[in-house]
Structure formats: structure tokens, C-alpha cells
Amino acid sequence: xxxxxxxxxxxxxFYEKIEKTTSRIAMTEYLVALFKETPVEVLxxxxxxTQGKLRPDYEGVELxxxxxxxxxxxxxxxxxSQGKVEELYKKLGDxxxxxxxxxxxxxxxxxxxxxxxxxxxxxxxxxxxxxxxxKIAKAQGEGSQDVKVNTLVSLLxxxxxxxxxxxxxxxxxRLRLGVADMTILDALAIAFTGKKAARTxxxxxxxxxxxxxxxxxxxxxxxxxxxxxxxxxxxxxxLPMLAERLSDPQExxxxxxxxxxxxxxxxxxxxxxxxxxxxxxxxxxxxxNITHHYPDVVEYVKRLKSDEFVVEGEVVAVDPNTGDMLPxxxxxxxxxxxxxxxxxxxxxxxIYLFDIVYREGExxxxxxxxxxxxxxxEITAEDDHVRLAVGKIIVNPRDLMLFFxxxxxxxxEGLMCKSIGPESIYQMGARGWLWIKxxxxxxxxxxxxxxxxxxxxxxxxxxxxxxxxxxxxxAYSPEEDVFKTVCKVGSGFTDEDLAKLPGLLExxxxxxxxxxxxxxxxxxxxxxxxxxxxxxxxEITLSxxxxxxxxxxxxxxxxxxxxxxxTGRYRFDKKPEQATTERELIEMYKSQKKTVLR
Ligand code: ATP
Numbered sequence: 284x285x286x287x288x289x290x291x292x293x294x295x296x297f298y299e300k301i302e303k304t305t306s307r308i309a310m311t312e313y314l315v316a317l318f319k320e321t322p323v324e325v326l327x328x329x330x331x332x333t334q335g336k337l338r339p340d341y342e343g344v345e346l347x348x349x350x351x352x353x354x355x356x357x358x359x360x361x362x363x364s365q366g367k368v369e370e371l372y373k374k375l376g377d378x379x380x381x382x383x384x385x386x387x388x389x390x391x392x393x394x395x396x397x398x399x400x401x402x403x404x405x406x407x408x409x410x411x412x413x414x415x416x417x418k419i420a421k422a423q424g425e426g427s428q429d430v431k432v433n434t435l436v437s438l439l440x441x442x443x444x445x446x447x448x449x450x451x452x453x454x455x456x457r458l459r460l461g462v463a464d465m466t467i468l469d470a471l472a473i474a475f476t477g478k479k480a481a482r483t484x485x486x487x488x489x490x491x492x493x494x495x496x497x498x499x500x501x502x503x504x505x506x507x508x509x510x511x512x513x514x515x516x517x518x519x520x521x522l523p524m525l526a527e528r529l530s531d532p533q534e535x536x537x538x539x540x541x542x543x544x545x546x547x548x549x550x551x552x553x554x555x556x557x558x559x560x561x562x563x564x565x566x567x568x569x570x571x572n573i574t575h576h577y578p579d580v581v582e583y584v585k586r587l588k589s590d591e592f593v594v595e596g597e598v599v600a601v602d603p604n605t606g607d608m609l610p611x612x613x614x615x616x617x618x619x620x621x622x623x624x625x626x627x628x629x630x631x632x633x634i635y636l637f638d639i640v641y642r643e644g645e646x647x648x649x650x651x652x653x654x655x656x657x658x659x660x661e662i663t664a665e666d667d668h669v670r671l672a673v674g675k676i677i678v679n680p681r682d683l684m685l686f687f688x689x690x691x692x693x694x695x696e697g698l699m700c701k702s703i704g705p706e707s708i709y710q711m712g713a714r715g716w717l718w719i720k721x722x723x724x725x726x727x728x729x730x731x732x733x734x735x736x737x738x739x740x741x742x743x744x745x746x747x748x749x750x751x752x753x754x755x756x757x758a759y760s761p762e763e764d765v766f767k768t769v770c771k772v773g774s775g776f777t778d779e780d781l782a783k784l785p786g787l788l789e790x791x792x793x794x795x796x797x798x799x800x801x802x803x804x805x806x807x808x809x810x811x812x813x814x815x816x817x818x819x820x821x822e823i824t825l826s827x828x829x830x831x832x833x834x835x836x837x838x839x840x841x842x843x844x845x846x847x848x849x850t851g852r853y854r855f856d857k858k859p860e861q862a863t864t865e866r867e868l869i870e871m872y873k874s875q876k877k878t879v880l881r
Contacts, residue, residue: 291409346416357382468495517564540702587663606752616629741755818848
């Protein structure tokens with residue numbers, strides 16, 4: 284046995300024990316014994332292999348060889364027909380057991396006899412198994428199938444039946460010993476410090492550098508103190524801070540000491556963005572490397588005014604014409620698109636930054652949130668694609684409720700209420716009360732269309748430059764004989780509609796808000812109420828931004844249409860006074876179908 288290596292057979296003996304046990308304590312004990320006898324040079328490999336992987340998840344090294352290919356390799360290694368292998372596999376349902384049984388049966392006469400006496404077999408070592416599996420995982424493109432099969436055949440030819448069982452399960456991604464990260468941390472603490480208490484230090488190091496192989500090697504070679512000094516490293520994701528959840532504004536404020544920073548809770552994908560000079564990495568909530576999904580976000584992140592940082596934000600799909608946020612499903616379209624370039628054009632995104640944990644050599648996680656926010660603002664120059672999360676300091680439940688409704692009506696999921704006290708550090712990997720999510724547990728559904736009056740417009744951008752990007756729409760109040768705003772609509776217009784709108788609205792254009800229009804929103808252009816359009820939306824929500832039905836349902840809030848869209852129907856047959864009324868909207872709001880969310 285070469286120095287610094289270990290027999291694969293020995294590892295497999297531990298697998299056998301772990302697989303059979305039903306006790307977590309026993310599982311930990313087996314791991315302790317395994318780690319103690321593993322040479323430090325292969326400790327990381329032993330840990331990855333035991334979890335059925337080759338590298339930490341964030342590196343994205345995928346093993347999963349197709350079953351068919353594996354069966355072909357088994358057939359070749361044993362020297363039987365593929366049909367025979369497949370037949371047994373059908374019976375057993377496990378490619379590992381299939382390999383094991385075939386090896387047992389066909390090598391009964393001894394391996395040398397089976398190979399015609401010519402070959403000399405080498406006992407498998409951890410290093411060889413690991414390197415071969417890495418070669419299999421990395422094989423790509425033309426000829427890669429042959430590389431995979433040949434490498435596997437070569438391993439299986441030197442394997443004992445019991446080793447073959449685990450080898451095959453590993454390559455097909457079916458090892459599943461169920462050894463969780465936390466169990467490994469426990470076992471490492473006991474194996475190298477003698478006490479489980481050291482687990483806290485290990486866990487903290489793991490939240491900054493979630494690579495168990497690396498943690499184990501540092502611990503075994505340099506000891507616990509070295510782990511205590513560990514710093515966030517650009518390019519290695521940290522475990523994200525998580526939020527608790529409450530649904531009562533008073534309770535939320537009480538938990539946060541009577542005062543909090545309430546931030547829009549954007550409905551997109553959480554992204555941890557790392558930058559070092561020209562290199563940018565993007566990691567998902569689950570720490571997968573998603574850099575290749577968002578080449579545009581990579582560019583946006585490079586616009587930040589610092590060369591080295593780790594920031595967090597939510598990537599949201601936006602309407603290229605109006606800049607309004609789009610529902611989460613739109614972002615998922617983007618994920619499904621094969622052609623990233625095309626997807627980038629069709630589904631543009633914006634990143635809303637909400638935290639920073641590292642900047643130019645300095646870890647910021649121990650700083651209270653207001654100070655981290657200062658760092659974040661310092662490096663951010665907001666533009667169309669990079670924004671700071673919208674937030675507001677809130678001290679009373681009523682304002683919290685109003686801000687919540689504003690967030691919903693603008694296309695957000697709700698609010699993230701964050702502590703701003705001296706204790707408000709960034710708690711890596713922990714769900715705690717420093718962040719409280721405030722979202723709805725239901726969704727309403729707008730089932731009918733409404734007829735609304737165009738009272739204002741906003742200049743378009745992008746493809747809509749030169750025409751209107753969105754229209755400000757209002758409902759009618761017969762009691763007061765005025766028009767009150769309910770939404771800004773920018774979706775549902777065809778190119779033809781867009782070309783036609785400026786001409787259609789031109790006769791009604793005025794240089795100030797019409798006296799019969801009640802609006803809190805400042806439009807770029809105002810119109811005399813005249814043109815009626817048919818609009819549908821996802822739901823009718825409360826919103827402090829709109830004046831329609833203001834204070835009718837809730838003090839300080841009006842009604843708004845969330846994700847509104849023009850149906851294509853111009854209601855030239857209707858006078859503005861025949862548009863949908865405030866009262867009708869209240870009825871619609873009350874009778875909406877309510878869907879309970881998870
Ligand atoms: P969790 O991430 O808490 O396990 P989850 O995956 O179900 O739960 P949510 O309940 O939607 O997610 O809430 C948390 C998520 O909200 C965050 O992970 C982040 O992606 C998102 N988010 C949106 N806006 C913000 C913000 N301003 N601050 C922090 N997180 C935000």
C-alpha cells in the first residue's frame with residue numbers, strides 16, 4: 284500500500300456496517316472509527332465518497348453515470364452478455380447488487396482463472412477509485428461514453444464482489460448511505476478532538492466554507508484553532524441567513540424590539556454574488572453554482588464599485604418595456620430556456636441587493652445590519668438592472684401593514700422585516716428572529732375583467748422608446764364624479780396597439796392632472812378621462828399607492844390590480860362614466876376566489 288492511501292475494501296467494510304445500522308449513534312461511531320484510521324492524505328476523498336460525491340455540491344461535479352452504460356461496463360468486466368446483466372438487474376432492481384452477484388458467480392473459480400491467468404489484479408485503493416470516478420465525471424463530449432465505460436470496466440476487473448456493489452452504486456448516484464453533513468461534523472469533532480463540543484467550531488467553519496473534505500483536512504492537519512480563524516473566501520459560497528415567519532404585524536414588531544427595517548420581499552431567485560477582479564461567481568439559495576444561468580447578472584455585478592466582495596440579492600424578471608417586476612414564473616421560463624443568450628433578451632432581469640457579507644479583505648458578518656447596508660450603498664450605483672432592495676424603517680403595525688400591501692401590489696411576495704439593533708449580525712446558515720418574513724398564506728384570484736379609463740401615461744423605454752411604456756388607469760366614482768387610479772398597465776399591448784396609442788390619446792393630452800382625476804402617482808403625461816380599455820389582472824389587492832376605494836376596506840389603503848394586462852379590447856362603446864365603478868371593485872375584491880398557499 285503506497286503511503287497516504289487506504290484500501291477501498293476497508294472503506295467498504297464501514298459502508299456495510301453503516302448500511303445495516305438503524306442507530307444514528309452507531310452510525311456516528313463507525314464514522315469516528317473510519318476517520319481515525321484514514322490517512323489524512325485521503326481523508327477528504329473518503330468523506331466525499333461516503334456521501335456519494337466527489338467534491339462539495341457547489342462545485343457541481345456530477346457523477347450519475349446512466350444505468351445502461353453501467354450495465355454495459357458490468358457485462359464487459361465480467362465477460363457475460365449484456366442481456367444477462369439486464370435480466371438480473373430487472374429482477375434485483377439495484378445495479379450494485381447485480382454487479383456483486385455476477386462477480387460472485389462468474390469469478391467463483393478465482394479471478395486469475397477468469398482472466399485466463401494472464402492478468403494480475405491490483406487491490407483497489409481509495410485514491411485509485413476516487414481518481415477513476417473523477418475521470419468518469421469529467422469525461423465530456425465525443426468519446427466520453429467510451430472513457431466512462433472503459434474506466435469503470437478497469438475498476439470492476441480489479442474489484443471484489445462487495446466492492447463492485449458500492450462502486451456501481453456510487454457511479455450511478457445510488458449510494459445513499461444517508462450520512463448527513465451534520466453527522467460527519469459530529470464524527471469529525473469526536474475523532475480529532477475527543478469531544479463532541481468542538482462541533483460548534485466545526486459548524487461555524489462549515490457555514491463559511493461548506494466543504495466537509497476541506498474542513499476535515501484542516502482539522503486533522505492543523506487543529507481546531509486553525510478552523511476558528513477561518514475566513515470567508517471569495518468564490519466559496521457561505522450558508523445563507525434564513526428568516527423565521529410570522530403573520531401578525533404587531534407580533535413582528537414586538538419580536539424586533541418595536542422597530543425594524545421592512546424590506547420588499549422580492550419574488551425571484553436568491554443569488555449570492557462573489558467577485559474578485561474580473562471573476563464573478565453566482566450561487567443559489569442551495570449553493571449550486573448558477574453563474575452560467577445569468578451571464579447578464581455577472582455583468583451587472585461587475586458594475587459594483589469594488590473589486591472584491593460577497594453580496595446577496597434577489598434576481599427578478601422585469602418587463603423590458605415598463606421596468607415593472609414580473610411574477611416568479613417568468614424567471615423560471617428563463618431557467619428552462621436552452622439558449623441562454625436568447626433567454627436573456629426575452630426575459631431580462633434585475634438584481635435587488637439586500638446584504639453584503641465581505642468587502643475587500645474584510646468580513647462584515649459581525650456588523651449590525653445598518654452598517655452592512657452602508658457598505659452596500661457605498662459600492663452600489665443604482666441603474667436599471669442593479670437596485671438596492673426597497674425598504675423603510677417602521678415603528679407601528681399600521682405602517683407595516685400598509686407597506687406590506689404596497690409590496691404585494693407592486694408584485695412582491697410580502698416583506699422581510701429585519702432587526703436593526705446592535706445584535707443584527709448576519710447569521711450564516713441559521714434561521715432566526717433577526718429576519719422575519721411576512722407573507723400571505725393565501726392568494727386571491729381576479730376572475731372577471733374591468734373597464735378602466737386612461738388618465739395618464741409613462742414614457743416607454745427599450746423597444747417602447749418613443750411611445751408609451753405604461754398607462755395609468757382609473758375607475759369611476761359616481762358619488763364624487765371623479766376617476767381614481769387602480770393600476771399602471773404595461774402588458775398585453777401588441778406592437779400595433781403601441782403604434783396606435785399615442786395618436787389615439789393625443790387629442791386628450793393636457794399638461795397637468797385633470798381636475799376630475801384623483802391620483803397619488805405622478806404620471807409623465809396626463810389625459811382628459813376619455814378612453815376606456817378592458818383590463819384583467821392576477822388579483823385585486825390593497826395598496827397605499829392607489830386612490831380607488833381609499834380607506835374603504837382599510838385605513839390608508841386603496842385597491843390595486845396586481846399584474847394588470849390589457850385584454851386587447853378597446854371599449855370605444857363606453858363613455859368614461861360607464862367604466863367600472865369603485866363600488867363594483869369593492870364587490871369584486873370581496874368576492875374573489877381565495878386560494879390558500881403552502
Ligand atoms: P427559506 O429560504 O426561509 O428557507 P423559502 O425558500 O420558502 O424559505 P421564502 O419563504 O420565500 O423562501 O423566504 C425567504 C427568501 O426570500 C430568501 O431566501 C430570499 O430568496 C427571498 N428574499 C426576497 N427579498 C428579500 C430581502 N429583501 N431580504 C432577504 N431575502 C429576500
